[in-house]
Amino acid sequence: MTTVDLYNLNPILQVMGAGLAFALLPLIWWVWRHRHAPSGRRLQALTVLTLFLTFDLILFGAFTRLTDSGLGCPDWPGCYGSATPMGAQQHIDAAQSAMPTGPVTHGKAWIEMVHRYLATGVGVLILILSVMTWRLRRKNPAHAVSSWWPTFTLLWVCMQGAFGALTVTMKLFPAIVTLHLLFGIGLLALLAAQAVRYEGWQSRLVPSGWRKGLWLAYALLWLQIALGGWVSTNYAVLACTGFPSCNGSWLPTLDWQGFALWRDLGHTVHGEVLPFVALTTIHFVHRSAAWMVLAALVAVAWGLRRVPSMQKLAHAVWALAALQLATGLSNVVLDWPLVAAVLHTGGASALVLVLTWALCISRSDSVSSSGPVVRERSSFDSRPAA
Structure with missing residues (x-):
């Protein structure tokens, strides 16, 4: 097999063109659907559209990782220096012949x-969102969303693209792949925070104790997502068989080498093969932490269900927590089915979205968590005030 340059920028314009083509269809729909809407409403709609497509991108990224397609093209940004696999057919044929079930097919x-x-298309949408927000802010300084929000989001998505490149060029280095996942879900949270800031999503008063609990649950959720990403990127999903025990034991033998962050996939920091017990430890820690996160959610x-304007979000948290429990168990007892594994990533992303939304539309009131709850009316609420 011939060697491949890890970075080959020759097809970068064609790849960017393909990303633009992917972005055109939703952009055309957005322009037509909101052609008569005010500028602020149009930007809100574009933000929500980008949020939706980012969620889809996260799901497809999980599908890419779970089908072992992360090195399907071993260089970046193209495929063997071509913009599509069609131009790399000869190289792919050679790699597939040498290793039929290998990383390149x-x-x-x-x-x-x-x-x-798809990732490039989302980047195009965020670039357009940033430019339009700056233009609207210049015309209307009182616009609800600061121009720096989409600008920071644009920088964030550029960083996400850099981690995507490193995922390939560093051969699925676990720390890089996990950061790539976290940055992707972080992008979802950033877009959700911007969508909430538009007119119509006003603050709901929540007892201060429950809002602190919401922040705690949010932090624990991010920790659990990082642990889940570490399980997935180290291929440790099946290292703990059986439920509720792990490999026939309630407390398996633990080896913490798997939590060394800077090491190659499947190896220790000293370059030795990572023992199976280390993979079991990675899985067991994630499984154990899941119960704590589930209880917090x-x-x-x-608590949020007691706030009339937060009941739908509370029900969404319960439903998504149940989905995470079901798909997490399915990954273990059904030997990691692809659908369940993708849904597990999607459920975690949706939980981040819902909790981000809840935090952004709520603020603490001056009473204790056991006291009455006062609600601020939203401009989307047509019911008369009490």
């Missing part, structure tokens, strides 16, 4: 490149 190459096109949703 025609199917995996297409999955990886479609993921890159159920408790905070129960």
